[in-house]
Structure formats: structure tokens, C-alpha cells
Amino acid sequence: MPHDEPALGPDHRLALVVNPVKVDVGLLRSTVTTAESEHGWAPSAWFETDATDDGRGAARAARASGADVVLVAGGDGTLRIVAEELRGSGVAVALLPAGTGNLYARNLRIPLNDVRAAVRAAFTGTDRQVDVALAELTGADGTVARHAFLVMAGIGLDANMAANTSPRLKKRFGWVAYSDPIIRSVIGNRQIAVRYRLDDAPARTMQAHTVIVGNCGTLTAGVLLLPDARPDDGVLDAVAFQPKRAIGWSGVGYGLSLNRFFHRTRFGRLLAWLLPTSKTLRYTSARSFDLELDAPEQLQLDGDPFGTVTAARITVDHDGLTIRVA
Numbered sequence: 123m124p125h126d127e128p129a130l131g132p133d134h135r136l137a138l139v140v141n142p143v144k145v146d147v148g149l150l151r152s153t154v155t156t157a158e159s160e161h162g163w164a165p166s167a168w169f170e171t172d173a174t175d176d177g178r179g180a181a182r183a184a185r186a187s188g189a190d191v192v193l194v195a196g197g198d199g200t201l202r203i204v205a206e207e208l209r210g211s212g213v214a215v216a217l218l219p220a221g222t223g224n225l226y227a228r229n230l231r232i233p234l235n236d237v238r239a240a241v242r243a244a245f246t247g248t249d250r251q252v253d254v255a256l257a258e259l260t261g262a263d264g265t266v267a268r269h270a271f272l273v274m275a276g277i278g279l280d281a282n283m284a285a286n287t288s289p290r291l292k293k294r295f296g297w298v299a300y301s302d303p304i305i306r307s308v309i310g311n312r313q314i315a316v317r318y319r320l321d322d323a324p325a326r327t328m329q330a331h332t333v334i335v336g337n338c339g340t341l342t343a344g345v346l347l348l349p350d351a352r353p354d355d356g357v358l359d360a361v362a363f364q365p366k367r368a369i370g371w372s373g374v375g376y377g378l379s380l381n382r383f384f385h386r387t388r389f390g391r392l393l394a395w396l397l398p399t400s401k402t403l404r405y406t407s408a409r410s411f412d413l414e415l416d417a418p419e420q421l422q423l424d425g426d427p428f429g430t431v432t433a434a435r436i437t438v439d440h441d442g443l444t445i446r447v448a
Contacts, residue, residue: 274338
């Protein structure tokens with residue numbers, strides 16, 4: 123996809139959606155003011171999130187401001203909401219990743235917590251079209267909610283981690299805070315009955331501990347979960363964890379630890395072709411996934427819990443969002 127150069131001049135304007143808890147607002151303001159003067163842009167519009175607004179109000183205000191680009195200063199949750207509001211608008215989104223996981227920025231190799239690099243990209247970067255995943259979720263009471271996400275949707279282990287890990291521990295210890303729910307989930311090894319359909323194929327059934335559908339493939343600490351996932355290829359990738367008894371988790375760990383070697387090196391790809399297909403990590407891809415569950419299960423989108431669902435339809439909006447990168 124070709125990249126477009128951003129326009130310069132006094133008729134152009136930046137808007138910012140800022141989580142002030144995550145960002146040095148003083149440094150950000152001074153850096154933006156300097157860039158406005160340097161490039162001749164109009165004064166920027168600032169919109170902060172707060173305890174009463176998860177960022178949706180700020181994102182809508184930023185879109186309504188008429189800005190050419192919206193700089194999102196916060197974590198994956200704030201970015202997800204901005205993407206949901208700006209999808210299809212043509213307004214470019216720049217990132218100042220400042221959360222706990224910052225998985226989308228990691229997958230796009232955008233520097234973390236670098237105010238000057240983020241502002242420079244917002245004013246002088248190039249535009250890239252990326253996909254947005256759309257989730258239509260059916261709750262236990264039959265209500266249907268629709269949300270967008272950029273990284274991954276998950277049922278099972280990662281959804282339970284998102285729902286049951288203390289925000290205080292996540293802030294203090296980062297991804298290490300997930301160790302307790304991971305251990306509990308592995309020991310329990312509870313399997314979920316899932317009926318699923320890929321695109322227009324016939325419906326099938328499976329038992330799985332965890333099902334993850336993703337637009338990106340890399341997790342925190344560089345773990346490559348979905349080796350073939352790309353944020354702009356027009357398809358979604360999925361993996362089902364299917365360990366047989368607790369001992370089967372050794373196969374999950376083995377597979378995840380070697381994914382990068384198997385898929386990022388020539389010898390690794392050859393070795394993966396020669397070795398038997400894993401029976402504990404089952405991969406697939408499609409443009410749409412329809413999932414039905416026998417009982418309500420926790421679901422997460424981009425690391426945030428979205429309660430329990432009995433069904434989910436996940437599709438992809440190809441080139442649905444414009445991202446401005448350095």
C-alpha cells in the first residue's frame with residue numbers, strides 16, 4: 123500500500139487524545155507547541171480522558187475538530203476506542219504508546235514512551251492503511267454489542283487474565299502480574315465447547331482451552347502468538363489452545379517459544395515443514411469467524427475485559443484506518 127506524505131501549512135491541525143495518567147502532559151505540550159511553530163500548523167486541539175470517560179468522548183471531539191491527524195497518547199485501550207471512532211473517516215492516527223502492554227505499537231515497531239518521536243511522526247510521518255477488526259458480541263442476556271479492535275480478541279486464558287488481574291499489579295509489575303491467573307488456568311485446564319464457522323465454510327465443533335483471533339501476532343516480551351498475522355493483509359488469524367491434560371501445556375510452551383525461530387528464519391521454516399503439525403496449537407485464518415459457546419465465557423478485546431458472551435462474530439474492515447508512522 124503506497125504511503126502518502128502529510129500536508130503542511132497553517133490550514134492544517136493536530137488533535138490529541140491524551141490519557142493524562144499515562145503521559146507527561148507538560149513535556150507533550152511543549153513538544154507539540156514547538157512542532158506547530160516549526161511546521162506552521164494551527165494550534166492543536168487537546169482532549170483528555172478521565173475517570174468518567176474511557177476516551178470515547180475525547181475521540182469523538184477530536185474527530186469533530188476537523189484535525190488532519192489525531193495523536194493518541196495512552197495505551198491499547200485508548201487507541202482501540204479512537205480507532206473505533208475514526209474508522210473510515212480518513213483522518214490519520216499517530217501513536218504515543220504509554221500503556222502497560224502497547225501491543226499494537228510493538229507490532230508496528232513504534233517507539234514506546236518517546237514523546238519527541240511520536241510528535242515528529244504526527245507532523246512529518248507517512249500514512250499507512252491498516253485493517254480494523256470488528257466484533258459483534260452476544261451477551262448472556264441476548265443483547266448484542268459491536269466494538270472494534272486492532273490487536274486480538276480472546277476467549278479463555280487471556281480473557282480471564284484481562285478480567286481477573288488487578289490494575290494496580292499490572293501498573294506495578296507489567297506482564298509479570300498475569301502469572302497468577304496463568305498458573306490457575308493451566309492447572310485447571312478447563313476446556314470450552316465451541317461451534318465455529320470460517321467465512322462461508324460449514325460449521326464445525328471443537329474443545330479448546332483458549333481461542334484467540336488476531337489482527338497482529340506479537341505479545342508482550344516478544345512472544346509470537348500468531349506467526350502469519352499482519353495488520354494490513356485483509357484477513358484475521360486465529361489460534362486454539364488444545365492441550366490434553368495439564369501436561370499438554372508443555373507443548374503450548376514449546377510451540378510459542380519456537381514460533382519466532384520457525385517463522386522468521388530460513389532454517390526454522392524448513393524445520394517447521396519437516397516436523398509434525400502441533401496438536402496443541404491449531405492455527406487458521408479467515409475474513410470472518412463465527413463462534414458460539416454452550417455457556418457464557420469471558421471475552422477480551424485488546425487486553426480489556428468485555429464481560430461474558432455466548433456468541434461472537436468477528437470480521438475485518440480491510441484498510442479501515444489510516445495510521446501515521448515515522
